[in-house]
Amino acid sequence: MTEPDVVTVRGLRKAYQARVVVHDLDLDVPGGEVVGLVGANGAGKTTTVECIQGLRRPDAGTLRVLGHDPVRQAEQLRPLVGSQLQDSALPDRLRVAEALDLFATARAHRGAELLDQFGLAGRRKSAFASLSGGERQRLFLVLALLNQPRLVILDELTQGLDPAARRDVWAAVRQLRAAGTTVLLVTHEMDEAEALCGRINVMRAGRIIDMGTPAELVDRHARRATVSFTMADPPAGLLSEVSRLDGVQEVRQAGTRVTVRGDRRMIAYVGAALVRWEAVPADLSVRVPGLEDALLSLLGTKPADDGAPAAAGSAGAPLPDGIQFTGGRQ
Ligand code: ATP
Numbered sequence: 001m002t003e004p005d006v007v008t009v010r011g012l013r014k015a016y017q018a019r020v021v022v023h024d025l026d027l028d029v030p031g032g033e034v035v036g037l038v039g040a041n042g043a044g045k046t047t048t049v050e051c052i053q054g055l056r057r058p059d060a061g062t063l064r065v066l067g068h069d070p071v072r073q074a075e076q077l078r079p080l081v082g083s084q085l086q087d088s089a090l091p092d093r094l095r096v097a098e099a100l101d102l103f104a105t106a107r108a109h110r111g112a113e114l115l116d117q118f119g120l121a122g123r124r125k126s127a128f129a130s131l132s133g134g135e136r137q138r139l140f141l142v143l144a145l146l147n148q149p150r151l152v153i154l155d156e157l158t159q160g161l162d163p164a165a166r167r168d169v170w171a172a173v174r175q176l177r178a179a180g181t182t183v184l185l186v187t188h189e190m191d192e193a194e195a196l197c198g199r200i201n202v203m204r205a206g207r208i209i210d211m212g213t214p215a216e217l218v219d220r221h222a223r224r225a226t227v228s229f230t231m232a233d234p235p236a237g238l239l240s241e242v243s244r245l246d247g248v249q250e251v252r253q254a255g256t257r258v259t260v261r262g263d264r265r266m267i268a269y270v271g272a273a274l275v276r277w278e279a280v281p282a283d284l285s286v287r288v289p290g291l292e293d294a295l296l297s298l299l300g301t302k303p304a305d306d307g308a309p310a311a312a313g314s315a316g317a318p319l320p321d322g323i324q325f326t327g328g329r330q
Contacts, residue, residue, distance in 0.1 A: 012061035039203030082149030092129035222289035
């Protein structure tokens with residue numbers, strides 16, 4: 001049985017002065033899931049999560065968060081939602097332990113354990129101003145979790161953290177998920193979204209333009225894989241056969257470099273053909289698209305390719321010194 005939605009947003013609209021930055025937005029966050037909200041700078045992600053938290057008043061739309069209206073029932077909602085927001089700050093002189101006291105409600109528990117878990121046990125007496133960027137982020141996460149919230153909102157959670165600290169924070173989010181806490185995660189890091197989120201909402205210019213699991217988004221928007229290798233003198237007929245294989249969209253030869261593009265299943269067919277022709281190159285490499293490619297394609301920026309100057313999504317013009325085959329069975 002699926003849990004009821006923890007957040008339901010319908011028709012959310014928010015303008016600053018006359019400028020509408022969130023347009024008629026619908027968003028669902030099912031209970032117990034980690035849901036991502038991604039999109040370019042200025043897409044309206046922070047504005048949306050601030051409305052969900054009751055920190056901003058929407059101009060139109062209905063919002064239900066844990067059964068409450070965040071505009072009219074902000075008081076009831078506050079202890080149920082933990083948040084680490086993008087521009088969080090604390091007074092410079094406030095010590096870590098004092099911050100925990102300040103934020104703790106009757107629901108608070110495990111303050112010492114959380115400090116320990118996030119590597120801040122030794123910083124209890126340190127002033128906020130003396131913490132590194134990573135320590136500050138970790139302190140905000142501790143504060144977000146302190147009151148055992150049912151919904152946690154994390155906005156650019158791992159910004160500025162070193163790779164090891166990022167992994168620690170990811171592990172903490174996975175623990176939250178395992179404990180059944182619902183998480184709404186705003187991020188620019190596609191590896192983070194891919195690692196943590198069960199489903200991802202993609203926002204552009206104030207609207208959700210697609211939603212799905214990371215795998216669904218990749219399948220819809222970045223199906224093309226690339227196989228490339230060096231072959232000084234390909235056997236006659238090999239490349240034209242490759243161009244007709246299932247899923248192959250184009251084959252390019254530039255000097256000794258051969259690049260084959262198509263959807264992912266072509267990788268197996270190309271490999272099999274090379275074996276059949278007894279022409280397996282030593283440097284064969286495969287590039288499979290990920291969430292970042294899907295997002296770049298979805299948000300209208302061409303994905304970075306593997307060095308070959310082909311236009312994504314089109315057959316493109318042949319390289320000056322190249323041969324190009326286009327087609328194959330799709
Ligand atoms: P980022 O990824 O850069 O954090 P975002 O997707 O979270 O961006 P928002 O911070 O919600 O986007 O901003 C959406 C738009 O609204 C931006 O153009 C921003 O400049 C503008 N904006 C945000 N807050 C205000 C404000 N208080 N007053 C006026 N304009 C604002």
